[in-house]
Every structure is written in structure tokens, then in C-alpha cells.
Amino acid sequence: MRKIFPDYFIITLKGLAMGAADVVPGVSGGTIAFISGIYEELIRSIDNVKLRALITLKNEGFWAAWKEINGGFLLALLLGIFTSIVSLSKLIIFLLDNHPILVWSFFFGLVVASITHVWKQVERWTGLAVTLFIIGIVLSYYITIARPATSPDSYLYLFLSGFIAIIAMILPGISGAFILVLMGSYETVIGNINLLRDSIFKWNTEIMMASGTRLGIFAIGCILGLKMFSKTLRWMFAHYKDATLTLLIGFMIGSLNKVWPWKQVLETRIDSHGKTVPVVEHSILPQYFEGDNLLITAIIAAILGYLTIYLLEKVAKKYQR
Numbered sequence: 001m002r003k004i005f006p007d008y009f010i011i012t013l014k015g016l017a018m019g020a021a022d023v024v025p026g027v028s029g030g031t032i033a034f035i036s037g038i039y040e041e042l043i044r045s046i047d048n049v050k051l052r053a054l055i056t057l058k059n060e061g062f063w064a065a066w067k068e069i070n071g072g073f074l075l076a077l078l079l080g081i082f083t084s085i086v087s088l089s090k091l092i093i094f095l096l097d098n099h100p101i102l103v104w105s106f107f108f109g110l111v112v113a114s115i116t117h118v119w120k121q122v123e124r125w126t127g128l129a130v131t132l133f134i135i136g137i138v139l140s141y142y143i144t145i146a147r148p149a150t151s152p153d154s155y156l157y158l159f160l161s162g163f164i165a166i167i168a169m170i171l172p173g174i175s176g177a178f179i180l181v182l183m184g185s186y187e188t189v190i191g192n193i194n195l196l197r198d199s200i201f202k203w204n205t206e207i208m209m210a211s212g213t214r215l216g217i218f219a220i221g222c223i224l225g226l227k228m229f230s231k232t233l234r235w236m237f238a239h240y241k242d243a244t245l246t247l248l249i250g251f252m253i254g255s256l257n258k259v260w261p262w263k264q265v266l267e268t269r270i271d272s273h274g275k276t277v278p279v280v281e282h283s284i285l286p287q288y289f290e291g292d293n294l295l296i297t298a299i300i301a302a303i304l305g306y307l308t309i310y311l312l313e314k315v316a317k318k319y320q321r
Contacts, residue, residue: 033170043230090194144254
């Protein structure tokens, strides 16, 4: 039986790491869940949140229903994810704006470590596994070079953005935040998170209601997408685990293009704040980067990213029950 400390505390810390990853375009919170040993439990728990739990609640009481949906696990994890997204969104945007090479180097090392970790868990490379591995690489790489869209300012589009992005967020290797970038909704979502937080501190009810409504509609899309896709993932892990793992490895390898630290900007645009931001970028070797490529520091950051996953894996093995 799990205890509040250290078991649920460790789960909350894993949620903090997932939330931080999900904020960054190019990094997947699903990768963190997989590395930390809670991925399959997360998928099972989401799938178990069904109307049947309401029947259990009525007939057997709250604690029976809570146990049926693995409520303690979900609450601890969601608490960590929510806290991380709300508290780190501004910091991560600041770091990406001011220290992009070091941030992307750190996450490059993190993704490489994730690939090696998942690779060790594949027992048999069948023809299906190899095929899905190649599909994962091609699909994920294509996503990294796709041209971002301009988001329509509508509640329906926010709903669809949440529905699609959450599926990517729970897939190791595919970044839900980057899917939001491609759909043109990233700035809207992050901006409304920051607006909601600031309006609560200042108690501005008008802004609070407006940003809360937009985020609420986005959240409904996330919940429906998560619920519908979790059943598919659970079935895949139950019947084709090795093939599913190789598909996820392919996703992560393809995503390395997005987190490569050195980019050449090919096209820019003006965002909603009047700031010039890149639209189309091309990965280049460090020696061709205009300006200081920070090569030595970037290598150190990548090693730190790799070690972060290595240590997270060790902690997960120690506390996994």
C-alpha cells in the first residue's frame, strides 16, 4: 500500500517533471512518465475513469470508487503537473528567449537518454516492430519541420487544439506543446495561463473569467482526447508491447531534430505581442552557427540532461512498487 511519503510525494515530483517538459515545445511529458516508470499505470488509471465508477460510488461509497480509479495516484500526479505548468511557464519562456542553445542542449541530452532507456526494454525486434520504428521516426521528423498555422480565435479551435495536443503529450517522443505551436495555439494557451495566474493574484475578475473560460474549453478538449486515446494505448501495450515501444522510440528519434540546439532561421513572423519569432528553422552544425555557438557549455548542458534521466531512472527503480 502506498504512503503519502515517500510514495505519493515521489509521484508528485514526477508530475512536476512532466509539467515542465510539457511546457517546452519539442519535449514530451509522456517521455518523463515512461522513464520514471509510471507510464503504463498512468494509461490504466486514465482508462479506468469510467461511468462505472459512479455506480461504485453509489453502491459501495467514496473510497471504493476512489480506489477503482486509482485516485491517489492521479491526484498526486496532476497536482505536480498543474503546479509545474503554472509556476514554470514564465521561467521556461524566459530561458528559451535568453538562453536557447543551453536549454535545447539540456533537452537534447534528456531525449537521448530517454531513447537508450526505452530501447533496453524492447525484448524482440519483429518485422512489425521495425516497421513501426521507421514510421515513428518519419512521422515525428515530419512534425518537426511542418509549418506552424495561424490559430483562429475561436472556442472550437481551442477545444480541437486541446483534443489533439493531449494525445501527443502522453506519447513519449511527440511534444504536445510543439503540436500547439504547429496549430498556432501555443501562445494563446500559455498566455492565458499567465493571465489567469496574474489575475488571481490581482483579483481581476473580468480577466479571470475570460482566461478561465478559454482554458476551461481547452481543458475539456484535453480530457476527451485523453480518455478516448488511453484505451487504444492500453490495448497496444497489452497485445503488442514491443512494437509499441519501438514506435515510441521512433517518435523520440524523430523529435531530436526539434531539440537540436543550433538552428538557422529561414522565416520569421510578428507574434501577438509585436515580437519577431522564428517560423521556419533549419538544423545546422555548431560551426555554421552565426554568433557564439557555446559549444563547450552546450555539451555540459546535454550531459546534465542525460544524467537527469539516468538519476530519475534510478530513483524510479528504488521507489517503484
